[in-house]
Structure formats: C-alpha cells, structure tokens
Amino acid sequence: MMSEFAAPKIVFEAWYLKEFFEFKSHINKNIYVQCKLCLPTLKMLSTAMNSTSNLKKHLEKMHPSTLSKFQKDNELNPRKRKVDTSAEEVNRQTKKIHICKESASNSACIFGLTQGKVDALITDFIIEDMQSLNVVEQPAFVKLIQSLQPSKTVLSKKSLVSTIEKRYSAMCRNLAAHFTSVRYLCTTADIWSTHNLSFFGTTVHWIDEISLVRKSAALSCTRFKDQHTFDAVASVLEQIHANFGINDKVQMIITDNGSNFIKTFRLHGDPESSSVVNPDKTLNSDRSEENEEVEFTDMQSAMQLESRNADNFQYSLPAHKPCASHTLNLIVAQDASNAMTVPSYKKMYFSTMAKCSALWNKLNRSIHAAEVVWDELHTCLIVPNVTWWKSQYEAVDKVRLLSATCENGLRSVCEKFKLPVFPQTEINFLGEYCMVMKPVANALDILQGEKNCYIGFLLPTIVSLRYRLQSIRHDLKLANPLVDAVLKGIETRFASSFESEELILAAVSLPQFRLRWCMEEHIKQKARNLLKNHMIQLSATQDETEKTTESAVVLDDQEDFFSFGSSNSGNVDYVGSVLQQLELYLCSSDKSLDCLKTFPLVKEVFIKHNTAIPSSAPVERLFSVGGHILTPGRSHLDDEHFEMLLLLRANKTFVNY
Structure with a gap:
C-alpha cells in the first residue's frame, strides 16, 4: 500500500494539486483524485503520474476565479509555497543535473564534427574570406580551432594546398x-x-x-x-x-x-x-x-609570324x-571633347572643372583637408578615378549637390583652402552638365549588369539614351554643345549595331521590349520580319526532326498493317501556327521571361541570341x-x-x- 502512495507524492508537488484535489486511488500509471471545489458534487478526475495538465485545465475551465485568486496570493506571499528541501530531494535534483551534463557531453562526442568536416570548413574559410595560406600555422588560429574542437587538429599548410x-x-x-x-x-x-x-x-x-x-x-x-x-x-x-x-x-x-x-x-x-x-x-x-x-613588334616576332603563316597556322x-559600356565610356570621355569647338562652352567647362580639380587635389594631398570638409559639410567628397569616366561624373555630381544644398558650407571650404569659390554661373553649369551625363551613367549601369542583363538590352538602351538626351536640349542654356557632341558620338559608334540582325533579334525576343524600342517604322518592320523568318526556320527544323524521329520508329507487323496511310505529319501548316504564335507574342503585355514558356519558338530565339551579354x-x-x-x-x-x-x-x- 505504501508503494501506491509513494509514487503519487512526486506528482502532488505541484502547488495547485494539494490545495484543490484529494488523492483517492492509484492504478498502474494513472491516479484518481476528487476535486474539493466541486463539493458537495462528487467530481472524480483521472490523470497520468507524469502529467497533470488535465487537472489544471479543469481548474481553468470550472473554477477560474478561485484559481486566479490563489495564483495572486501565491505570488505575493512566496513563503506560503512549500518547498521540499529534504536531503533526498536535493540528491535527486543533483543527480538529475549530473545526468543531463553527461548526456550533453556524450551527444557532443557522438554528433560532433569529424576531422574531415573541420578541414573542409577551414578550407572554405581560407578561400571565401581570401585569407593567406599561412593562417593555418598561426598560433591564434590553431588555438581557436582547438578550443572549439579539442579532439581535432588543424591541417597543415601542405595539406591545405593539397585540398585546394x-x-x-x-x-x-x-x-x-x-x-x-x-x-x-x-x-x-x-x-x-x-x-x-x-x-x-x-x-x-x-x-x-x-x-x-x-x-x-x-x-x-x-x-x-x-x-x-x-x-x-x-x-x-x-x-x-x-x-x-x-x-x-x-x-x-x-x-x-x-x-x-x-x-x-x-x-x-x-x-x-x-x-x-x-x-x-x-x-x-x-x-x-x-x-x-x-603594340611593338620586333624583327624576331615578325619572322615567327611569317613562319606561322607559311605553315598555314x-x-x-x-x-x-x-x-558596349567601354564604347559608351569612350563617347563621354573622348567624343564629348568635340564640344570644345564652341568657345563659350570651352571657357565655362575649363573654368568650372579647374575649380573642381583644385578641390579634389587638395583632398588627395592632405588628411587635414578631408577633416575640414567633414566638419563643414558633414560628408565626404568623391575623388574621381582617371581610368573610368563614371567616377568623374559622380564626383562632379557630388559637388553640384553640395552647391545646391550647402552653398555656404562649400563656400566656407573653398575659403579655408584658399581656393576660388564657385560663382552662380558655374553652379548652373554643373547642374546642366550632370543633367546631360545622368542618362549616360544610367545606361552604363544597365549595360554592365550580369544576372538580369542580356545583349538584347543594347539597342533599347541606346534608343532610350538618345531620346532622353534629345528631350532635355530645350532646357539647357550652357551645355547644348555637350549634348550635340554626345549624340554625334552615339550615332557614329553605334550605327552598325542597328544594322546587326543578331542584336535586333536579341532585342525583339525579350518580352521586356518586343517592338516598343523601335521608334521608326522601317526598323519595326525589319525586326518583325526577322523574328518571323527565324521562327519559321525553327518550326521547319523541328518538324523535320520529328519526322526523322517518327521514321526511325520500328512498327510491328500488326501496327504497320493498320496504318492506312492516315498520317498527316507531312502536311502540317507550321507557317500558319508560327504567324499565330508571333501575333500572340507581340500583342502580349506580360514582360516576364516566364511568358516565353507559352511561346516555344520565341523562347528558342531568345536563348540563342540573348546568351551573350553586352559588357x-x-x-x-x-x-x-x-x-x-x-x-x-x-x-x-x-x-x-x-x-x-x-x-x-x-x-x-x-x-x-
């Protein structure tokens, strides 16, 4: 009988059990209690020895007010709660903690990293973080790895090189x-x-x-x-x-x-x-x-070249x-200099850029100058890179922005550096210069893309750039010669691109553009005909492939006997189906690439002609x-x-x- 009451004693350690329930019996792993709050009605409840959640649910459902009052009193008077501090209970809790620690230690040993995994992680770290190969021999790194995995070793430099x-x-x-x-x-x-x-x-x-x-x-x-x-x-x-x-x-x-x-x-x-x-x-x-x-060529290399040509090498x-981005960079870095033929523009350009260059040179030569700029403007100026034009545009645009938002601060910086300040005319020129060059900079960003960029972006980008430059001409007073020079450079250097069938097909097979980029009717008609002809060729090629595949299939005697010559594969009107697919594609408004899965012939043209990138x-x-x-x-x-x-x-x- 003692064993029956000893086991439930552990269960009744919960604070709410002895206050609200009376133990009645113990059968196997279940105990049966009577709710004291339900008296005089006899309410018997059953619960498992290791879980008393149903008893607590009974209190929350049937006696919520009494339960909440008891909880509040218990929180205000923690001494009311009886805590078992006997030596037996202390030993039991200590033993439980020891078992948990031992289990965690065993789990780490069983599920810990293997030596091969540690070596692979170290190699990943060296490669992805671009670390020196000598890192694996540094004492601090060895200490770090062995502290995290005491039972593992750090691979040597020789082993690291072999793994790489x-x-x-x-x-x-x-x-x-x-x-x-x-x-x-x-x-x-x-x-x-x-x-x-x-x-x-x-x-x-x-x-x-x-x-x-x-x-x-x-x-x-x-x-x-x-x-x-x-x-x-x-x-x-x-x-x-x-x-x-x-x-x-x-x-x-x-x-x-x-x-x-x-x-x-x-x-x-x-x-x-x-x-x-x-x-x-x-x-x-x-x-x-x-x-x-x-490129220098000496006599020896020339003789070697002649020898190769003689051998039909x-x-x-x-x-x-x-x-394309390099070509566009040449336009703004070199062709734009043709604007200097206009004396008024040349004078304004050199005067303004001389002040900007003096400011940039001051920042390059002195750390104190950079600190002065930060104290006055709370920002840093951009110093251009001579090898890439866009950095110059960004540097000029930063000066323009500061002249518009912090004119007094920029003036103060120039005075402290003992440099000439920017008059309002030159500030206006900086604004017009950036207005002209901003579309060019945006075009460069588009053409230099990789993941979501295709060579079909080239012609639409040039068309859009040309349109934007032409549309701002009437807003300019000082930089009109610059617009003319850039437009002339675009026409000269990209003229052959608009005659390229490859580039036209690449642009028209992109759902993002289709024929929207064709500003002239003859170009639109040319692009449409090119796409139609390529789709017809692809359809005919696929039809020939299917017929070849069908003829290669060996039929048994019964299938051959009942063939009746009813196959009409040789009479497929693929031209009509191509024209229908072409019209549906050109009329669709879906700009996502997923829509090409609905137009398999256009998809084939897209994959073939847009595999290349423009930059x-x-x-x-x-x-x-x-x-x-x-x-x-x-x-x-x-x-x-x-x-x-x-x-x-x-x-x-x-x-x-």
Whole structure:
C-alpha cells in the first residue's frame, strides 16, 4: 500500500494539486483524485503520474476565479509555497543535473564534427574570406580551432594546398561536365596587369533553358607572360575554350576596344560575323586607342609570324562584340571633347572643372583637408578615378549637390583652402552638365549588369539614351554643345549595331521590349520580319526532326498493317501556327521571361541570341576580387595557386564541393 502512495507524492508537488484535489486511488500509471471545489458534487478526475495538465485545465475551465485568486496570493506571499528541501530531494535534483551534463557531453562526442568536416570548413574559410595560406600555422588560429574542437587538429599548410588542388580539379571537371548539356555559351576576356605581372581572365555565361535564369562562371585567370600581341591573345583564348571543350558552343566573345583584341578577331574571328559585330572604324582610330597599350613588334616576332603563316597556322575564334559600356565610356570621355569647338562652352567647362580639380587635389594631398570638409559639410567628397569616366561624373555630381544644398558650407571650404569659390554661373553649369551625363551613367549601369542583363538590352538602351538626351536640349542654356557632341558620338559608334540582325533579334525576343524600342517604322518592320523568318526556320527544323524521329520508329507487323496511310505529319501548316504564335507574342503585355514558356519558338530565339551579354564587366569584377587575393604581402603565392584560389571563390555558388 505504501508503494501506491509513494509514487503519487512526486506528482502532488505541484502547488495547485494539494490545495484543490484529494488523492483517492492509484492504478498502474494513472491516479484518481476528487476535486474539493466541486463539493458537495462528487467530481472524480483521472490523470497520468507524469502529467497533470488535465487537472489544471479543469481548474481553468470550472473554477477560474478561485484559481486566479490563489495564483495572486501565491505570488505575493512566496513563503506560503512549500518547498521540499529534504536531503533526498536535493540528491535527486543533483543527480538529475549530473545526468543531463553527461548526456550533453556524450551527444557532443557522438554528433560532433569529424576531422574531415573541420578541414573542409577551414578550407572554405581560407578561400571565401581570401585569407593567406599561412593562417593555418598561426598560433591564434590553431588555438581557436582547438578550443572549439579539442579532439581535432588543424591541417597543415601542405595539406591545405593539397585540398585546394583537389577542389580545383573537381571544379574544372564539374564545369566541363555541365557544359556538355549547354548549347549556347558566351565568354568575356580581358588582360589585367598588377605588381608587374599580367593575367588573362575569362568568364563564361549561359542561360538555363528550363528556368531561363542567367548562369555565370569564371574559366581562367592565367598568367600571361607573352607580349600582348594579337596572335598571343588568339592562342590563349582558343586554349582556354579547348580546356573546357566549348570551342563549338561559344556564340560570341565580349572584350574591350583594345587594338590587340580588335586585330585578333579581325584576323582570326568568324568572317561571316565580322560585318555584324566589328565596331565602327572610328573605334580603331588612334584617338579611341589612346589609353590602350602600344603594340611593338620586333624583327624576331615578325619572322615567327611569317613562319606561322607559311605553315598555314590559323586560329579559329567565335564572333566578337566590343564591350558596349567601354564604347559608351569612350563617347563621354573622348567624343564629348568635340564640344570644345564652341568657345563659350570651352571657357565655362575649363573654368568650372579647374575649380573642381583644385578641390579634389587638395583632398588627395592632405588628411587635414578631408577633416575640414567633414566638419563643414558633414560628408565626404568623391575623388574621381582617371581610368573610368563614371567616377568623374559622380564626383562632379557630388559637388553640384553640395552647391545646391550647402552653398555656404562649400563656400566656407573653398575659403579655408584658399581656393576660388564657385560663382552662380558655374553652379548652373554643373547642374546642366550632370543633367546631360545622368542618362549616360544610367545606361552604363544597365549595360554592365550580369544576372538580369542580356545583349538584347543594347539597342533599347541606346534608343532610350538618345531620346532622353534629345528631350532635355530645350532646357539647357550652357551645355547644348555637350549634348550635340554626345549624340554625334552615339550615332557614329553605334550605327552598325542597328544594322546587326543578331542584336535586333536579341532585342525583339525579350518580352521586356518586343517592338516598343523601335521608334521608326522601317526598323519595326525589319525586326518583325526577322523574328518571323527565324521562327519559321525553327518550326521547319523541328518538324523535320520529328519526322526523322517518327521514321526511325520500328512498327510491328500488326501496327504497320493498320496504318492506312492516315498520317498527316507531312502536311502540317507550321507557317500558319508560327504567324499565330508571333501575333500572340507581340500583342502580349506580360514582360516576364516566364511568358516565353507559352511561346516555344520565341523562347528558342531568345536563348540563342540573348546568351551573350553586352559588357565585359564580369571579367573586370573577377580582376577586382583577384586584387584582394594577390596582395603585396603574399609575394610567395605562385601563379597557379593564385588562379585556383580566385576561381574557387568565383565559382563557389555554382560548384558543389
């Protein structure tokens, strides 16, 4: 009988049980009690030994007022609550805590990280955070890892290098394997010079044919030891494509307007596309190549070239398209100087920009000057980068904004620096200059996109830029010559782009534009006919493929006997279906790429002609990351392992290690 009452004693330690319930019996794992508050009505309740929730629910439902009063009194007078402080209870609680700690320790041992997982996490940290390989030998880092995982060791630098090499090999194999299922590819290429070293960088881009999402990866950032001649560039490009087996899949290569790249594709590129993708002849002029490296050719290299030509040595490269953002940068950096032919504009421009340059030079030479600017204006000025025009626009725009919002503060800064202040006429000129250049800067941002940008953006962007520049001419008083010079540069450098069937098809097959960008009727009709003809060709090709597939199917005797010659696959009116699909597509208002799944022929045109991107900005971003890896303090990092670290980090979102 004692055993029956001993077990429920633990259950009745809850504060509300002894006050409201009377124990009656104990059967197996259940106990039966009587509610004291329900008297004289006999209310018997059943509850489990390890759970009394139903008893508390009874109080909350049937006696809420009494329960709330008891809780309030119990909180005001905590001494009323009886606490079991016996030695037996203390030992029981201590034992329970000890068991929990031991269980947690065992769980950590069982479910803790393995040595392989620790090594993988350390390698991820080195690659993604662009850390030095010597970090694994630093005492503080070793102490950190061993403090977190006492039973594990930190891999050595030699093991780390071996792990990186294995990852790099696996990444290259995975990329090559993935490219086997991709039909169309586009690559970008550029040459990067740093620390007296040159590297040849290449990125690759394609469109997933199911999700229509843009995919990208880095292919190389290899050391380029040869002279930057056209045949050396062709050799490296062809070798990189061959390493991944994509020579026949690359539809277009995007590079800047450097003379070596232009000559490379003029001599070794696709001859059928030369008239389409080659830039205007002005791009090859001395003026457009002013910032490019000068190509020297000695007698030895000339003799080697003649020897190669004698042996019919010829590279085979895909079509080429100059970087649109670089071309636009040339327009505003060089063609805009034609506005200087107007004396009044030239005088105003040089006077205003001289004051801006003096302010920027002061900030570059003195830390105290930057502190003065912060104290007076509560912001920092932007100092332009001479190699990229947009930084100059942003710097000028910052001065314009401060002159409009903090005119007294800017005047005070100029006076403290003993520089001439900006008169109101020059402030007005800064406003008009930024009004002209803002659409150009926005166009550059659009064309330098990667994930959601396609080469079909090029023509609509140029059309929109031209329209916006023309629409602000009547609002200008001082910068009209600048607008004329920029518009003339756009017409000159992008004239051949509007004759390119590839670019027209790319633009019209984008649901975001369709035919809306065609401002002239003859261009609209040309774009419509091009899309229609390509859709008819695709439909005919697909029909021929289906008939070939059907003829290859072997029928058994019974199926062949009852065929009756009723197949009408050879009489399909695919032209009518194409025209219907074309009209539905052009009339649709859906601008999302998902709508292309409803128009399979347009989708095919889109994938083929929009695989390329309009700018070589992705490879420049690759070089930017490389600058954080190849720092002066890592002089012992060899070229091969630098490339491995850079490509592993660049492809981390694509390659599953």
